[in-house]
């Protein structure tokens with residue numbers, strides 16, 4: 195085990211005794227409700243609770259049927275994936291603690307049956323709300339429905355829970371990316387959510403699409419806009435519920451737990467790294483000197499569990515926001531990332547690469563356009579011509595068009611940087627024992643190498 199792993203693992207396992215045992219002790223005997231448990235962060239949360247807080251009573255997961263699979267089948271399949279190997283080893287019967295509840299979050303009442311509502315109202319102690327649409331190109335109506343209205347409905351359900359001790363909402367550090375300095379406060383929303391919900395209700399999709407740019411204003415997409423609105427609706431309930439809001443920055447593969455390099459998606463930088471490693475991506479707009487605020491999923495989940503414990507035990511008077519970011523503590527820059535990623539791929543090439551990896555970032559729009567033409571579009575054209583001539587279906591231009599679409603949505607985040615205050619996070623850390631704090635914060639070297647190492651050692655489980 196490395197330094198970083200020791201921190202919350204030990205707290206949760208009670209290894210260090212005294213104050214440190216409180217998190218695992220706190221979760222012992224508790225019933226936890228989780229939304230988004232089939233997603234990237236949700237799965238890691240479920241795994242960590244089962245492994246490090248083995249006395250937890252039960253995890254109730256709000257899951258919908260999908261792609262012809264029932265919710266039970268989806269949860270059973272999820273538990274067979276490699277992510278759960280350590281839990282399975284420790285307790286082969288761990289699945290008994292998992293109780294799937296059928297729920298479609300965009301339906302009235304979250305489509306939870308009256309029997310299930312009654313059951314949840316009577317037994318849940320902590321709610322972790324992870325579900326969201328994280329797509330940057332999501333139509334506003336759907337993003338509003340899932341990220342805002344479903345959050346409101348979940349809060350209504352939470353208010354009916356007789357034994358609820360904490361409601362933890364997962365937001366994003368970029369909810370307020372229209373600001374350069376982001377404090378651990380909930381900023382006034384760009385619009386009163388209720389007014390927006392009422393207005394969009396009668397508009398057809400075409401009208402909503404047309405007015406979306408005006409509505410989202412200086413935010414880059416419907417995702418960050420609706421996440422900001424969601425924070426506001428959560429805050430409105432702070433007099434009635436104990437609330438914690440976690441704002442992670444760019445969440446990447448696991449650093450240590452349950453093993454390094456676990457990921458189930460190619461969102462954000464992971465997709466960019468792989469595209470560069472395969473020799474497909476050769477140029478992208480990014481600022482060499484801007485901070486790349488990456489954070490491994492296991493670190494986020496450890497902090498989320500600690501925040502759940504703190505919220506329930508200390509019952510802060512108002513909702514506490516935790517900016518879960520790394521730039522202020524341990525800045526890593528896109529230029530450095532480019533250097534490490536490219537030298538790693540040169541030393542350890544990926545299989546079946548399109549060509550030798552050689553990607554560069556530039557903050558200059560025209561230079562980027564030039565390289566797109568020369569090193570993306572022209573080779574794609576030649577390759578597709580070759581495929582055509584040899585009787586095969588052309589595909590390279592299609593791949594590049596998709597890549598360009600994805601990249602164009604990401605460049606906003608790689609071309610500038612932000613400063614986040616993380617005092618509440620530090621305060622949370624200060625509640626841990628000095629030994630844990632000393633060994634717990636990832637050293638600069640370890641965190642950087644961890645990120646790079648993980649790129650090369652990814653365990654990608656897309657269907658888990």
Ligand SMILES: CCCCCCCCCCCCCCCCCCCC(=O)SCCNC(=O)CCNC(=O)[C@H](O)C(C)(C)COP(=O)(O)OP(=O)(O)OC[C@H]1O[C@@H](n2cnc3c(N)ncnc32)[C@H](O)[C@@H]1OP(=O)(O)O
Pocket residue numbers: 328329330331365366367368443444445459460461462463464465466467469470475476477478480528531532535553554555596597599600601603604605607608
């Ligand atoms: C030059 C080398 C060194 C590079 C150094 C510099 C790197 C700079 C990277 C900058 C990245 C900055 C990212 C910042 C993000 C911060 C946002 C805040 C964080 C959050 O709060 S939430 C999480 C953020 N959400 C996302 O990341 C989702 C973004 N993705 C989308 O919205 C959609 O996937 C997208 C891009 C609109 C594409 O949609 P669509 O065409 O419908 O396709 P799919 O989603 O089905 O995916 C198709 C295909 O593409 C792959 N994919 C997805 N994302 C990427 C990506 N980022 N790069 C490359 N490829 C990507 C996906 O896996 C699918 O592959 P298949 O093989 O399954 O078809």
Ligand SMILES: NC(=O)C1=CN([C@@H]2O[C@H](COP(=O)(O)OP(=O)(O)OC[C@H]3O[C@@H](n4cnc5c(N)ncnc54)[C@H](OP(=O)(O)O)[C@@H]3O)[C@@H](O)[C@H]2O)C=CC1
Pocket residue numbers: 229230231232233234235236256257258260297298299300323324325326327328340364365366367421441442443444445446461462
């Ligand atoms: N990933 C990142 O880099 C970051 C994520 N976050 C936040 O963390 C949280 C989790 O993100 P992440 O795990 O990456 O996202 P994923 O896209 O991996 O997971 C989303 C989850 O939400 C569920 N969900 C979506 N729509 C519905 C619906 N209609 N009914 C029921 N469940 C639904 C999905 O279920 P299903 O499997 O059925 O689709 C899935 O479990 C989000 O709130 C996000 O904003 C914040 C910062 C960074």
